Amino acid sequence: MSIQVQYPVSNPIVTINNRIISTGFAIRVDRLVHLNCFSTGYPQPSYNWTDPGGRSTDALLKCAFARNNGSVSCKAYNVMRTLDGTNSAEAKEKNIALNINVLYPPVITKLSSNDKNVDINNSTIRVQRGDNINIVCTSDTNHPATVFWNGQLSVLSTLTVTSVQHDAVWTCQAKKQCD
Structure with a gap:
């Protein structure tokens, strides 16, 4: 004679690369991940x-x-079974939900200005000689980044030029901050 004791599922455990994850995880964008769910x-x-x-x-x-x-x-x-072996209406289930923090490098998304005398078109800024300008460079990233203008003395996301006198090339850059 054999006795089979039925019991409901346990709380699931999720592993990623054989490491147990309980609430969430961070992963780089487009990186393949293997998540394994286990319950008894x-x-x-x-x-x-x-x-x-x-x-x-x-x-x-x-x-x-x-x-x-x-x-x-x-x-x-x-699903538990009755004594005659048919499925009972008693299904047992347990869930685990994990938050995903997808990390991706900074990408420059926008150049903007509130100055009425500034025209920005395809990363080209047009102003008149003698104008004062403020251009803001914005980036999209999921990991802290510093946005700054190459060629400026200060490391700011806003380019400020007082009394523009000649053509110039400024480069907006975004770099990931180190933890």
Whole structure:
């Protein structure tokens, strides 16, 4: 005689590269990651992943994340059986949700100015001789970055030139800050 004791699924555990993740993780943009979901229970648990790319029904999720942060979740579940072996209406499930912090390098996104006498077109700034200008350089990044203008004495995201006298080339740069 054999006795099979049924029990509901345990709280799922998610690992990434054999490291347990409990609340979230940071990953570089477009890097392939293998997330594994594990739970115990009898009957054996089944799994459902929900991620920004869709859904998966395997314990292992392979995916790469785009620039937007988001979340993934794994649901472990099993269905208890009655004494005659048919599925009961009693399904047990447990979920874990993880926040994703997608890191990506800085990209210059915009040059702007509130000065009425400044014309900005395709990264070319047109002003008249003698004008004072303030140009703001903006970047998009998910990791702190410093935005500055090459050729200026100060490290600021705003280029300030008093009394423009001649053509010049200024370069807006964004560099990732070190932790």
